[in-house]
Amino acid sequence: MLNFIEDKINHYANVILTGGDKRDSHALGELAFYMVIRRVLKGEQTVQDVGMVDAINDVLQEGGVIDEGKTFIERLK
Numbered sequence: 001m002l003n004f005i006e007d008k009i010n011h012y013a014n015v016i017l018t019g020g021d022k023r024d025s026h027a028l029g030e031l032a033f034y035m036v037i038r039r040v041l042k043g044e045q046t047v048q049d050v051g052m053v054d055a056i057n058d059v060l061q062e063g064g065v066i067d068e069g070k071t072f073i074e075r076l077k
Contacts, residue, residue: 001041008030008034012027012028036053037073037076053071057072
């Protein structure tokens with residue numbers, strides 16, 4: 001999983017270097033997400049990272065994608 005995330009980070013960083021304003025905004029959103037997931041998986045998360053992961057998890061639980069009391073991060077490890 002970490003290799004996948006590293007590849008995505010590198011890809012979207014390159015998009016920012018080579019793209020225009022519209023592509024930059026999209027790439028920045030993707031880049032921010034993948035950086036959060038990488039820090040969480042490596043145990044280096046910030047308080048803001050924890051908040052983002054909690055919010056994503058709440059939406060996935062409410063949508064029935066993951067069970068109550070479970071986390072999507074557990075499934076990535």
